[in-house]
Amino acid sequence: MKKNKISKNWIREQHKDIYVKKSRSIGYRSRSAFKLIELNDKFHFLKKKTFIIDLGSSPGGWSQVASEIAIQGKVISIDKKEMDKIENVDFLQGDFSDEVFQEKIKDKFSNKVDVIISDMAADTTGNKSLDCIRTNSLCIEAISFSRSILVDDGTLVSKIFMGDEFNEVRELANKIFKKVGFYKPSSSKDFSKETYIHCKGLKSL
Ligand SMILES: C[S@@+](CC[C@H](N)C(=O)[O-])C[C@H]1O[C@@H](n2cnc3c(N)ncnc32)[C@H](O)[C@@H]1O
Structure with a gap:
């Protein structure tokens, strides 16, 4: 399919999508905001005093939702792309895959954090299997x-994609966490391979 045909289809789909309409009327920067709302309705991890790191935060829908709930907590958002300012959210721009940058994130907190949310997705290459591998390796990180x-x-x-590495991710999560589950919010498009892993409680080493 030609590139301008793909973008016309994308624009038509955006007009039909109820979550796009809803996010515009509420003022959320992305339809993804509703995925976090659904995930939190299911697992109840965001509270008034929660300290949160939001990985892959741009354009900022998840950070908006997190900061609305954690009014006495703290949100630090991370993305390699820029993100416009959100009140009560600190933003750090950098590549999460860079270990030096990960140390910089840790330095931002004097204490440990309650919740990490990650919606990181690797840039699409046109090769679906490769995109899946790259996004799942961000999940592993x-x-x-x-x-x-x-x-x-x-x-x-x-975020995790249903692909060959799915079992590897699940095994790693099971080694580190006491409880591991999966949930695909209804706001996640049916045709997308995307689902979400929820992990709770660190196992003692
Ligand atoms: C689906 S978008 C996130 C949408 C966001 N949750 C929201 O609600 O607006 C995925 C984001 O992951 C970011 N990302 C991908 N790889 C990254 C990396 N290595 N380090 C930091 N951010 C990354 C992308 O730049 C992109 O902004």
């Missing part, structure tokens, strides 16, 4: 990072 920065009963919620 988020799980490994959680071990050193989450409180003992902390929560990690991360």
